[in-house]
Amino acid sequence: MTERTFSIIKPDATKRNLTGKINAVIEEAGLRIVAQRRIRMTQEEAEDFYDVHRERPFYGELVEFMISEPVVVQVLEGENAVARYREVMGATNPAQAADGTIRKLFALSVGENSVHGSDSADNAKIEIAQFFDASDIVG
Numbered sequence: 790m791t792e793r794t795f796s797i798i799k800p801d802a803t804k805r806n807l808t809g810k811i812n813a814v815i816e817e818a819g820l821r822i823v824a825q826r827r828i829r830m831t832q833e834e835a836e837d838f839y840d841v842h843r844e845r846p847f848y849g850e851l852v853e854f855m856i857s858e859p860v861v862v863q864v865l866e867g868e869n870a871v872a873r874y875r876e877v878m879g880a881t882n883p884a885q886a887a888d889g890t891i892r893k894l895f896a897l898s899v900g901e902n903s904v905h906g907s908d909s910a911d912n913a914k915i916e917i918a919q920f921f922d923a924s925d926i927v928g
């Protein structure tokens with residue numbers, strides 16, 4: 790089933806000029822980048838985006854990190870894109886990420902972990918809608 794997922798290339802990665810290398814891993818995995826924009830997230834956008842983590846001890850640090858440098862927001866399309874991208878990203882903590890995954894290759898720590906990907910198709914729709922209009926996405 791062809792579906793879409795939402796991706797963010799995070800500040801630790803944009804700061805180190807890794808956008809192209811991460812996009813190469815995404816494309817080699819068979820996922821198509823059907824929308825992409827480099828933005829500076831506002832504090833309000835970051836707080837809304839991570840609202841489910843509001844009560845976690847790392848919430849403030851997470852929001853500060855996400856607004857510290859530009860990010861690249863993306864829509865990825867492909868077979869089982871949500872699960873496929875989670876495989877390609879690897880475990881949240883890079884110390885536990887499998888060889889060849891984006892986080893194993895590039896992430897610095899559990900916080901500075903280079904990429905975000907939606908955890909379900911329902912959340913993908915919500916996250917995509919926060920950053921893209923339907924006309925921005927060219928499949």
Ligand code: CMP
Pocket residue numbers: 842847850851881899900901902904905906
């Ligand atoms: P992400 O997939 O963007 O969703 C929530 C984020 O919270 C996660 O990636 C991590 O970057 C971050 N996160 C999770 N656990 C911790 C932690 N213990 N300390 C700092 N950040 C964390």
